[in-house]
Amino acid sequence: MRSGNETPTITCRFLDESYFEVLLRKFQEAFSDYAHPPKLDLERFRSHLVLNAVDLDRSVGCFEGGEMIGFSLNGFGQWNGRSTVYDAGTGVIPTRRRRGASQAMFDLQIPRFRADGIEQYLLEVITSNDPAVSLYKKLGFRTQRELFFMEAGGPLVPESQTNVTVDIRVLSAADLVGLSKLWCAGPSWQNSNEAVARSGSSRRILGAFLDGQCVGYVAYTTGMGRIAQFAVDTDHRRKGIGSRLLAEMESELTPGEKMQVIxxxxxxxxxxxxxxxxxFRIALTQYEMILSLHDGAI
Ligand SMILES: CC(C)(COP(=O)(O)OP(=O)(O)OC[C@H]1O[C@@H](n2cnc3c(N)ncnc32)[C@H](O)[C@@H]1OP(=O)(O)O)[C@@H](O)C(=O)NCCC(=O)NCCS
Structure with a gap:
């Protein structure tokens, strides 16, 4: 039985846990010329895989002469009620680009995921990343919406009316289900309720309570100050509640880190x-793109 998709020079195949450290090295190499090169070590790379529900058995490597030259990391779960695969990072090392490696990896994995009954392929890509945007368009992905990555320049600009009357309480990931009623738009894959639950002890959720009712909350990564979810009830806006939640977060920020909202x-x-x-300022913009696997291009 054919186990991979082969061209005369490159071979693609599904991976497993034994590739974890090779993948970290190749991830760093492939993203070394990226607009925002990720700062990764073994622990952060593991967190990235866990956060995005990556399954290495269903992720693909591309090899040439025994060397891994590219990879496509895939996470799995439900997204807006549909069985979904999420592209948690596709990359090819700089010296091996434009030779069909990415195309070959998707040619291998898309038919497998479709056969497994997965309904859609989801990803985010930086809008100025022309090679990747072209690749995904060629594969048939369509843009759903644009997403901003915002970063604070330094300490928060003070708000004159930070709300001091709300009680701040620590919440659990299970509490997020009831808080979705505060959303005006759904979070992205890496900020979903499931992702917050997966990220365990590195995430903190603070609720702002008025008369025993939760009127706003923030879910973020402790120390780094990376906000995953943030919402204030529409009936309680412009009362300093959002600013109070940010101030609470800032008080436990690791010195030198800048708050970010993803x-x-x-x-x-x-x-x-x-x-x-x-x-905060918009540091970059991403497209959220989806490929329906019911009627995909491959
Ligand atoms: C994006 C990336 C993964 C593409 O890998 P690749 O192996 O070079 O891509 P392929 O050779 O398979 O190209 C397939 C198609 O993608 C598009 N494409 C790829 N590179 C391109 C470029 N530099 N300019 C324009 N289109 C490009 C083309 O449509 C191409 O088909 P064609 O050659 O028939 O025109 C690679 O550039 C990379 O690793 N970039 C850094 C990491 C990254 O940005 N990853 C994506 C976000 S997670």
Whole structure:
């Protein structure tokens, strides 16, 4: 039985856990010329895989002469009620690009996922990353929405009316289910309720309570100050509650780290303005793209 997709020079095959350390090295090499090269070590790479529900048995490596020259990491779960595979990083080392390696990896994995009954392929890609955007368009991915990555320049710009009347309480990942009623747009894959639950002790969720009712909350990575979810009830906006939640976060930020908010939906201008007023700036924009596996191009 054919176990991989082969061309005269490159071979693609599904991986397993034994490739973990090779993948870290190749990930660093492939993203070394990236707009925002990821700062990774073994622990952070493991966290990336866990956060995104990556299954190495269903992730692909591309090999040439025994050397891994590319990889496609895949996470699995439900997304908007559909069985979904999430591209948690596709890369080819710089010296082996434009030779069909990525195309070959997708040619291997898309038919397998379709046969497994997975309904859609989801990913995010930086809008200025022309090679990757071209690759994904060629594969048939369509843009769903744009997402902003925002970063604080330094300490928060103070808010004159930070709300001191709300009680701040620590919540659990299980509490997030009931808080989705506060959302104006759904979070991206890596910020979903399932992802927050997977990230375990490195995540913290703070709720703002008024008369025993949760009127706002923030879910973030402790120390690094990376916000995954943030919402204030529409009836309780412009009362300093969002600013209070940010101030609570900032008080436990590791010195030298900058607060970040990952993947703000561009259809939420009020949210973007809120963060800009506190001193955040849009650092980059991503497309969220989906390929339906019911009627895909391959
Ligand atoms: C994006 C990337 C993975 C493409 O890998 P690759 O093996 O070079 O791509 P392929 O040779 O399989 O190209 C397949 C198609 O993608 C598109 N493409 C790839 N590189 C391109 C480039 N530099 N410019 C324009 N289109 C490009 C083309 O449509 C190409 O088909 P064609 O050659 O018939 O025109 C690679 O450039 C890379 O590793 N970049 C850094 C990591 C990254 O940005 N990953 C994506 C975000 S997770």
């Amino acid at each position: 993947n703000v939906d561009d259809r939420l201008p009020e949210t973007v303005r809120f963060f800009e007023k506190r001193g």
